[in-house]
Structures are given as structure tokens and as C-alpha cells.
Amino acid sequence: MIFEEELCGYCGACVTVCPLNLLQLFEFKIHKKHGCNTCQRCVRVCPMGAIKGELADEI
Amino acid sequence: MKYDIVVVGGRVSGSIASLYASKNDMNVLMIEKHQEIGTPVQCAGGVSKSFLDTLEIKLSPDIICSKIKGAKLHSPQGDYFTSTNEILHGYILERKMLDKSLAMKSAEAGTDIMLKTHVKDLIINKGRVEGVIARNQGKLIEIPAQVVIGADGIESQIARIAQLNHGYEPIDLVSCAQYEMVGLDVESSMMEFFFGSKIAPGGYVWIFPKGEQRANVGVGVRNTEKAAIHYLEKFISRFNATKIELNVGAVPVCGPSNKTYGNGILITGDAAGQVDPITGGGIHLASICSKLAGEIAAEAIKNEDLSADYLQQYEQEWQQKISKNLERSFKYRQIFDKLNDQDLNKLIQFFNKNDVESLSTLSLWKLALGFPKLFKSLKNIL
Incomplete structure (x- = not known):
């Protein structure tokens, strides 16, 4: 998954849908832990379109 | 400590x-x-009129931007219905x-x-x-x-x-983007809502006036391929107004x-x-x-x-x-989720033809009969 920090509005939408709880929102920073399974949930909720990645089969 | x-x-x-x-x-x-x-x-x-009473805290008048007396609901095909029902009365803060x-x-x-x-x-x-x-x-x-x-x-x-x-889950959230804009020709006491699969799939566009040609113009969408900001930019292209603030966020709508x-x-x-x-x-x-x-x-x-x-x-x-x-x-x-653009067009037309402010439950059911899909879902849900 690619996070385009320049587009990020720091709203935390991605944090709340990550099933593995890999994301954390700091004041103006999204901290990403390793282990993403590219489920694409964060892509579907980011209001800014700041997250991009390969589409998983089920979506 | x-x-x-x-x-x-x-x-x-x-x-x-x-x-x-x-x-x-x-x-x-x-x-x-x-x-x-x-x-x-x-x-x-936006808050309802009763909010200030519930709060039990006296707010400075500067916090209240405008007093709302009603709303215009716009259908996908461009008709609109105006309501001044008391449930819509409130404030934009x-x-x-x-x-x-x-x-x-x-x-x-x-x-x-x-x-x-x-x-x-x-x-x-x-x-x-x-x-x-x-x-x-x-x-x-x-x-x-x-x-x-x-x-x-x-x-x-x-x-x-x-x-x-x-x-x-993504379907539980409405993904929102909003601009505060100035130079907007909007009525300062009316909210506006725009519906339609091209405007805001799974949600709606809102215009919340803040007085003196200033308003929050935002869009909420659900589980869409394109981001909320895409729909917002598309919507505001109809205005000749200036953005002064961008807000983004997600709202849980699953209870x-x-x-x-x-x-x-x-x-x-x-x-x-x-x-x-x-x-x-x-x-x-x-x-x-x-x-x-x-x-x-x-x-x-x-x-x-x-x-x-x-x-x-x-x-x-x-x-x-x-x-x-x-x-x-x-x-x-859940009922709203089942409505397609045609249903929404018909619904706004129905509102305009009938005195919906005083609609009885019976006439609402009659209304539902005109929408087979809606009727089915109403039956399941209610």
C-alpha cells in the first residue's frame, strides 16, 4: 500500500478500518506497522484518496 | 502525577x-x-434546536453562525422540495x-x-x-x-x-470531505441536501450556511471507489466561490x-x-x-x-x-440505502405534490406502495 502523505488529511479513517490495527494517527503523522495484507479497507474510506495499492481479489 | x-x-x-x-x-x-x-x-x-437546552451550558453568541429554519432536499434529477418542519430547526455552529x-x-x-x-x-x-x-x-x-x-x-x-x-468495516463508515466556502449565494436560514448516485453514492451533499455568503459544503460517501474529495470537487465546480478551509473525516453510521x-x-x-x-x-x-x-x-x-x-x-x-x-x-x-436515483426522484416529486408535513402513517404506506422495492424493505424493516 502506498500512503501519499502529501494528500493525507490526518482524519484517522484508515486507522479505524484496519483489521490488523497496524495504523496509528499521531497529530500530523500516520504511523504504519509492518504486516499489511492489502485488504484495501483503508483505500475505501480515505476521504482524500491518499492511499493506493493493488486491488485485492475480493473487492 | x-x-x-x-x-x-x-x-x-x-x-x-x-x-x-x-x-x-x-x-x-x-x-x-x-x-x-x-x-x-x-x-x-449542524445541531438541532434542542441542543442548546441539552447542553445546559451558556454558549457565547459568536459560536452560533446561523439559525436554521428549514431545508431544501434536491433530487438526483434536479427537482427540490422545501421543508420548514420544526424537526429541521437548529443552528450551524x-x-x-x-x-x-x-x-x-x-x-x-x-x-x-x-x-x-x-x-x-x-x-x-x-x-x-x-x-x-x-x-x-x-x-x-x-x-x-x-x-x-x-x-x-x-x-x-x-x-x-x-x-x-x-x-x-468500510460500509459502516461515511467518508466525508468538506470545504468552508465564501462568496456563495445561499439562503442563510436554509440547509440544502443533494442526493444521487452520481453526486454522493451512499450518502449526500450538504450545504450548511454560516451567514454572510459563507457555508460548509461537504459530501459523505460510503464504500466508493473514488474518494470523497473527488465527489466534493465535482459538486463545487458549479459554484463561483472561494474555499477557505478543508475538513475531512469519517463518521460511523452503524449504530x-x-x-x-x-x-x-x-x-x-x-x-x-x-x-x-x-x-x-x-x-x-x-x-x-x-x-x-x-x-x-x-x-x-x-x-x-x-x-x-x-x-x-x-x-x-x-x-x-x-x-x-x-x-x-x-x-x-436501511430504507435510504435501498433507494435508487429513480426512487429518490419520485419521492421528492411526491413530497412536492402532497402536504407531507401532515402525512399520516396510512398515506406513508400508500406512498410506499408506489415504490415496490421500498415497500418490500419497509415491510422487512418495520
């Missing part, structure tokens, strides 16, 4: 919870991760000023406030929450407390760590969390999903629930019983106050 109550999050929920905890003679700390209370804004600022003002009231009542502080973890001992671990000015600090109140918004780490909320309390912990506001599933409005509900959270946490400490058994009173009381309305709104949202 030791407190009776630590409230995580310094927006409406956090300030109200901490205010009422402090008013009940507690030693309270409120922790906010941002360096300024009230920003970035993640809200359109300057949200960042509201947040700051509530934090000031809480501080006046005795709450300590820590800014730019990130809560990393809960101190948990034998299944009981006993404080927080936070990062402040480059240092990790332990802050013991008898009760922790998680008011840290939709992305609540407190709710996740305490296993009270496991996060959401409240199943459990909002534990040993030594309560969650409130967006962190607990206390949001109306049809309007996406949360300020009013947060003010009701967070007041209860502050008061009941204080009572628990006074009664020296911090157990989940005691704290479940909070859940019982907020459910008593708002659950019925939330359940009804959730049903309405």
Missing part, C-alpha cells in the same frame, strides 16, 4: 465528560493529541470555537489539560484499567487514574486497547458500540459510535452521553466501586436516553 479521572480526547465529548467530572469534585486530566483544541475540524457544525469554549469551561471547573500528548497505552492491572501511558514532549509518562474515559474519536485507540470497539464500559473505563462520543446513523450528526448525542460518562465516573469513585458492574450504569442510562432514536434512525438509513 495522579488523577481521579483521565479523559482521553479534548473535543466535544472529552470536554463535556471532563467538565462534569470536575464539577463533581474530581481531580481530572484531559489529554488532547493536537497542539490546539478544536482543530482540525471534522464536522459540519463554529465548531472549532465550540470545542475551545467547552474546553475552557472544563478548565474553569478545574480540569487540567495536556496538549500535544499521545496516549500510547492503558495501564491494565488484573483486568482493571488503572491509568494511561502517554508520550508528552518526547517523554513516555505513566499517569495513574481511577477511571479512564475514552473520548478519542472514531479512531479511538482507547476503545481498541480496552477491547470495547474492534474497528469498523453504537456493543459495550461502552469496563473495569475502570468508559468510552463516549464517536469512540463509542454514538452518532445518528441517518444524519451522521454526533454533537448532540455526544453531549448527552459524555455528561453521563463524567457524572457516573465521579459517582463510581465517590462510592469506591470502579468495577464494570458499577460502571455499566453509564450504558444503561445513555441507552435509555438515546437508543430508541438511534434504532429508528438506523432503520431509516
